Amino acid sequence: xxxxxxxxxxxxxxxxxxxxxxxxxxxxxxxxxxxxxxxxxxxxxxxxxxxxxxxxxxxxxxxxxxxxxxxxxxxxxxxxxxxxxxxxxxxxxxxxxxxxxxxxxxxxxxxxxxxxxxxxxxxxxxxxxxxxxxxxxxxxxxxxxxxxxxxxxxxxxxxxxxxxxxxxxxxxxxxxxxxxxxxxxxxxxxxx
Amino acid sequence: xxxxxxxxxxxxxxxxxxxxxxxxxxxxxxxxxxxxxxxxxxxxxxxxxxxxxxxxxxxxxxxxxxxxxxxxxxxxxxxxxxxxxxxxxxxxxxxxxxxxxxxxxxxxxxxxxxxxxxxxxxxxxxxxxxxxxxxxxxxxxxxxxxxxxxxxxxxxxxxxxxxxxxxxxxxxxxxxxxxxxxxxxxxxxxxx
DNA sequence: ACCTGAACACCGTTCAAGT
DNA sequence: ACCTGAACACCGTTCAAGT
Numbered sequence: 001x002x003x004x005x006x007x008x009x010x011x012x013x014x015x016x017x018x019x020x021x022x023x024x025x026x027x028x029x030x031x032x033x034x035x036x037x038x039x040x041x042x043x044x045x046x047x048x049x050x051x052x053x054x055x056x057x058x059x060x061x062x063x064x065x066x067x068x069x070x071x072x073x074x075x076x077x078x079x080x081x082x083x084x085x086x087x088x089x090x091x092x093x094x095x096x097x098x099x100x101x102x103x104x105x106x107x108x109x110x111x112x113x114x115x116x117x118x119x120x121x122x123x124x125x126x127x128x129x130x131x132x133x134x135x136x137x138x139x140x141x142x143x144x145x146x147x148x149x150x151x152x153x154x155x156x157x158x159x160x161x162x163x164x165x166x167x168x169x170x171x172x173x174x175x176x177x178x179x180x181x182x183x184x185x186x187x188x189x190x191x192x
Numbered sequence: 193x194x195x196x197x198x199x200x201x202x203x204x205x206x207x208x209x210x211x212x213x214x215x216x217x218x219x220x221x222x223x224x225x226x227x228x229x230x231x232x233x234x235x236x237x238x239x240x241x242x243x244x245x246x247x248x249x250x251x252x253x254x255x256x257x258x259x260x261x262x263x264x265x266x267x268x269x270x271x272x273x274x275x276x277x278x279x280x281x282x283x284x285x286x287x288x289x290x291x292x293x294x295x296x297x298x299x300x301x302x303x304x305x306x307x308x309x310x311x312x313x314x315x316x317x318x319x320x321x322x323x324x325x326x327x328x329x330x331x332x333x334x335x336x337x338x339x340x341x342x343x344x345x346x347x348x349x350x351x352x353x354x355x356x357x358x359x360x361x362x363x364x365x366x367x368x369x370x371x372x373x374x375x376x377x378x379x380x381x382x383x384x
Numbered sequence: 385a386c387c388t389g390a391a392c393a394c395c396g397t398t399c400a401a402g403t
Numbered sequence: 404a405c406c407t408g409a410a411c412a413c414c415g416t417t418c419a420a421g422t
Contacts, residue, residue: 031394032395033396034395042407044399044406044407044408045406047399052397053395053396053397106299106351106355122352122355122356123359126359141368145368145372146372148349148352148359148360149376151348151359152352153341153344154348155348155352156344156347156349156351157341157348159298159351160314160343160347162301163298163301163307163311163314164310164311164314164315167315167318168340169340177340181341184341184376187376223415224414225414234387234388234389235415237387239416239418240385241386244416386422388419388420388421388422389418389420390417390419390420391416391418391419392415392416392417393414393415394413394414395412395414396413397410398409399409399410400408402408403406403407
């Protein structure tokens with residue numbers, strides 16, 4: 001358990017530098033040569049600590065996963081399922097005007113390292129919503145459907161936000177749009 | 193207007209080969225070196241006909257744009273706006289289980305050549321829907337919102353379909369899911 | 385007018401050779 | 404144990420030189 005200081009340090013250094021690169025330039029920026037330059041190290045050094053680029057991407061995205069887990073933990077504390085869903089919809093719709101990293105990950109979903117963590121996180125979110133819909137009174141299959149539809153609308157809006165700026169209203173129209181979107185999502189929740 | 197046969201032929205050859213590559217392997221497959229190999233030509237030859245890779249991508253995606261235009265033309269023939277929207281929802285939801293190229297384009301939206309055509313096509317679709325919602329009785333701002341929400345749900349589902357196979361129900365659950373999705377979209381249409 | 389071939393700057397990956 | 408440096412196979416782009 002105790003450690004010779006250099007060795008463990010170094011792998012963590014590469015991951016930290018990769019995480020910074022990810023936030024600056026997305027998944028593509030987690031590039032061996034560029035990260036090596038950032039650290040004033042050589043590519044050869046990298047391949048001592050990691051099998052390949054994919055391992056580094058995987059390690060960096062593990063950090064991202066941990067961040068998203070916290071949000072679910074907070075929501076889980078709300079016991080009333082309708083309230084929990086409405087709070088969730090409020091949370092994610094208000095994030096829509098800002099979040100970019102999420103879409104970058106969706107766009108790189110063809111890379112296995114990205115696909116792995118993306119699948120995990122998405123299924124986690126969908127399962128979480130489905131459970132709430134069930135608690136709120138939907139039959140299991142309908143709860144699953146509703147969760148998938150809500151999630152699709154969510155990431156679809158993120159996608160439009162990033163890819164087609166101007167389609168998702170900003171400024172003074174923003175509030176009206178987000179309210180109306182929450183209403184649409186609210187249609188998925190059965191009446192008490 | 194009339195032509196020396198080699199010259200015009202050659203540029204068109206590159207575009208056709210690029211279009212094939214696009215269908216086989218997505219936007220990334222429109223790569224100068226690989227397409228050159230396909231044609232048994234050199235990269236140098238390519239740069240005689242095109243300024244850069246981006247010009248080729250642009251030319252290839254023009255073909256894709258033309259294909260999507262046809263669908264809108266068909267729907268425009270339906271005069272009753274509610275019927276037109278329902279038919280559209282039916283059309284796009286039934287495509288969800290198969291379409292991949294659309295998502296590949298969304299994923300490469302960071303490339304200017306892709307962004308350009310993607311924006312055009314998307315705005316065209318959203319405008320088309322918004323007009324129908326307005327004809328069906330919504331106020332202009334609400335019609336715009338509804339169109340954006342419908343489109344977001346659509347591409348969100350495409351995204352899940354491709355990135356997270358298994359979340360969008362297939363097989364015997366497929367029909368129930370698509371029906372319920374059409375119902376949710378139908379909520380956006382005002383009562384007659 | 386059209387094309388070849390080599391060069392250059394980027395990637396990822398490997399590996400002998402050094403410390 | 405850890406790293407360097409050079410090599411290789413891919414990219415895109417440029418350009419002198421050929422026909």
